[in-house]
Amino acid sequence: MISKSIKIAVLGSVILFTSCKEEPKTEDKLMTDNILLQEWEGPYQGVPAFDKMNVADIKEAVEKGMELQLKEIDAIANNEEAPTFENTIVAMESAGKPLNRVFAYYGIMSSNVSSPEFREVQTELAPKLSEFRSKISQNEKLFQRIKAVYEASQKKPLEPQAQRVVDLTYKQFEMNGANLDAEKKKRYAEINKELSTLYTKFSNNVLHDEENYVTYLTKDQLGGLSDGFIKSAAKIATDKGQDGKYAITNTRSSMDPFLTYSTNRELRKQVWENYYSRGDNGDEYDNNKLIAEILKLRKERVGLMGYDNYAEWRLQDRMAKTPENAMELMLKVWPAATARVKEEVADMQAVANELGDNITIEPWDYRYYAEKVRKKKYDLDSDEVKQYLQLDKLTEAMFFVAGELFNYKFTPVEEGSVPVFHEDVKVWEVTDKDSGKHIGLWYLDPYAREGKRSGAWATTYRSSTTFEGETNVLASNNSNFVKPAPGEAVLVSWDDATTFFHEFGHALHFFAADVKYPTLQGGVRDYTEFQSQLLERWLSTDKVINQFLVHHETGKPIPAELVEKIKKASTFNQGFSTTEYLASALIDMKLHLADPTNIDIDKFERETLDELGMPKELPMRHRTPHFGHVFSGEGYATAYYGYMWADVLTSDASEAFREAPSGFYDSEIADKLVKYLFAPRNAMDPAEAYRKFRGRDAKIEALMRDRGFPVPQE
Incomplete structure (x- = not known):
């Protein structure tokens, strides 16, 4: 996953960090005193002063960074010279260096070393950042200059990378309401401001539940767990002031191995419920009402531009282009995935019966008995494999x-x-x-x-x-x-x-x-x-x-x-992994296609999964109340399907390597990989880039073969 923390969203897309190249010096005291705003010094073209960053500096640094960037934007918008690629688009690309530097630190404080103090500042800054973004995306003079450059380039195209920047910039502004009238622009900005606060609160609520729902074990509750895991759990407990106990934290890295190996079924259930109930505990940190409000605001915002729903607006510049195309792909794979789950559950139930375990497979049993099936079918012990994975x-x-x-x-x-x-x-x-x-x-x-x-x-x-x-x-x-x-x-x-x-x-x-x-x-x-x-x-x-x-x-x-x-065993448990992922992706899309008026999130999740035929023995990978990909920001909203879309490309591209004379280390294919799939980033249309690599579009058949699913017949 690409972190949202590395970028500052300005137009519903991104303005990326630019170079920390030398820029005009300022005598502004804040610029010289606040380490977060300063140019990066030292070797390697300058590096962030991570060892000197302080939460106390972040608020004034962000505010000053926004002020400086808005001055640059106003200068571009009010330039009396006729708009050109250089004085408009290139000038925009160059703007915002101090703020970009600040956000390198902001992202670390948000994702890697968060604290209650930072979260307070983050909550305060969220609406201010939204206002800042709106001041750029709704700058009428700026947009008219961008539009003039865009229209001129349609008659006389620029060199490919310059043309691509112009096209993307114009599209970003257009998608974010630049063509709206004054009244609608005002409401658009208000919605973004409200959403920014809700996103921050959603994210912090999940983090609260991850930090506060810890399961502490005693020595007699460690059955099935490896020595390495036990030692780590003991250290974590000691660090948390619970010396002599063993801590299972409320994160996937702790939950997953515990559910796979613990012989204590009641504790497995407790750990499972803690993890999958994040953001859904009916307290002040519950996210269900926040999600409903987010969905309403998103629909209202795109409605201002004439779109029927958020998904329709969001996917127009993605490879899928429409929600229908994304849904079609997912629903092609879904039946095969859920059918495989039934087979996996039957295998697990048979093993449980053989062992004399008087149980019916429940979600907190899936990993545990799947591991036993793996050993039986393939004589493969995941813990044995781990000994070689340092x-x-x-x-x-x-x-x-x-x-x-x-x-x-x-x-x-x-x-x-x-x-x-x-x-x-x-x-x-x-x-x-x-x-x-x-x-x-x-x-x-x-x-x-x-x-x-x-x-x-x-x-x-x-x-x-x-x-x-x-x-x-x-x-x-x-x-x-x-x-x-x-x-x-x-x-x-x-x-x-x-x-x-x-x-x-x-x-x-x-x-x-x-x-x-x-x-x-x-x-x-x-x-x-x-x-x-x-x-x-x-x-x-x-x-x-x-x-x-x-x-x-x-x-x-x-x-x-x-x-x-x-x-x-490479296709083992593909029913579980594919279904838990697709369930989240389908819920993401269906939530954004639904009418959010009076929506009950828990009920919608339950009923939609029932309609899809979701197996009761496993949950979605990310249940809606903690689905940060989708509700702590907009990066993956109606886009979580993208992992599956990308996996079609992945499986197809992998077959190109398998067919090459030197396999995955074939130098000719590797050169094409770097040249067409990695180096261009977004300088080339993705579909065109893939065709240059493969000589054709990707086909779904390779994905189905990879997962051991029946290949659909034309």
Whole structure:
């Protein structure tokens, strides 16, 4: 997932961080005193002063950054010269550097090291930021200049990247109400302001429930759990002032292994209910009413522009183009996925019966008995596999893949030479293997902690552009692995290792970018997950398995017979993983197609899942009350289907590598991968870029084969 924290939404799309290039000096005392506004200093073209950031500085820094950017925008809008690409579009691309710098820190405070103090400031700033965005998107003089440049370019096209920036900028303003009359513009801005407050509250409510619903175990309640997990749980409990106990935190990284291995069914149920009830506990942190209000405001806002629903408005500039196209894809896969769930549940029930467990499979049983089925069917023990999946070795494996495909070399920077925001964060320099050319820095923040949002994501602090001189890339990956006890290796599941590769794919997408203007760093949501999903495939390649999957104690490579079991089990539990994902994606789309008047969110979720035939033995991956992708902002709203859309591309592209003479390390295909799928970012239409890589459009058949589902017949 790409973090929303790396960007400041201005037009419902993004204004990306631009270069921290030298800019006119100001005598303004705030600029010199507030570290968050200052130009980045030090090596590597300057780096964020993460070690000096302070919550006390954030409010005045954001406010000053907005003030400075609005002055730049007003200067562009009021320029008396005739509008040109240079004095309008390029000038906009260059604007906002101080605020962009502030938001590098703001994103860290929001996602990685959040605190009650920051959340108060965040809540106060949310409506002010919304007003700021509206002042840009509703600047009539500015839009008329953009429109003039756009119309001129339709008669006399610019060079491809310049034309793409013009087209995207005009479309962003148009989609965000630039053509509305004054009265509708006023209401549009009011709605955005209300939404910004609701998004912040939604996100903070989920974080509250993650931090406050912790399950503490005693020694007699540890049945089935691995030694490494127990030691980590003990350390977390001690850190929380519960010495002698074992803490199961309310995050996926803690919940998932507990539900997979704990022999205590009642505790599994408790941990499951804590996790899937986030934002849905009927208290002051309950999100159901917030969601209803968000849906009403979104529908009203797009209605001002004549759209029937939010999905119709949102998808017009995505690969899917319409909600109907997105729904068609999901509903092609859904029957096969739910049919597979029935088979999986039958297998699990049979195992439970054989063991004499007098139970009927419930959602908190799924992972536990699925693991037993895996052992029975494939003689594959996930905990045995984990012994060969060390975080450090997986990191080396990712560097190896980056070297083979992108010719990158990752070298640890000297400790203390680059400021970090937490002692757990490590930094590497990225260079070209042959020329030694500096490309950027990669930051890794691997462990879960209080104040850090759950999940895994990638972000950039500075992106690559060339329009004002070549800039390097400062990118990061963020995970929530359970921090080990001192001296212990970090062992992860195969699924977590896959996610680690996935997020690294986003980082490589940032590093490989070859674009001139910041706007082109943005992405089409149902396309930008494709590159990262594709990189997951290299985890299971022979070169990675043979070199980097070694036992954490003996150092011996993973046995060939265990590898064979992993490959044979590659489609195992695809019913569960596909169905839990698709359920969330379908609910996302259906909520935004429904009439939100008097909507009861819990009831809508239940009834819609019943209509779809959702198996009762598993939940949605993200239940609506904690669906942050969709309700803590707008990045994935009516766009969560995009993972499936991207996976069609992924499966199809993977077959291109499988068919190549040297497989996944074929240099000719790898060159095309970098040239057409990674380097262009949004400088090229995604459908055109994919056709240049593959020679045709992607086909769904490869996806169905990958998941072991029946391939639809034409």
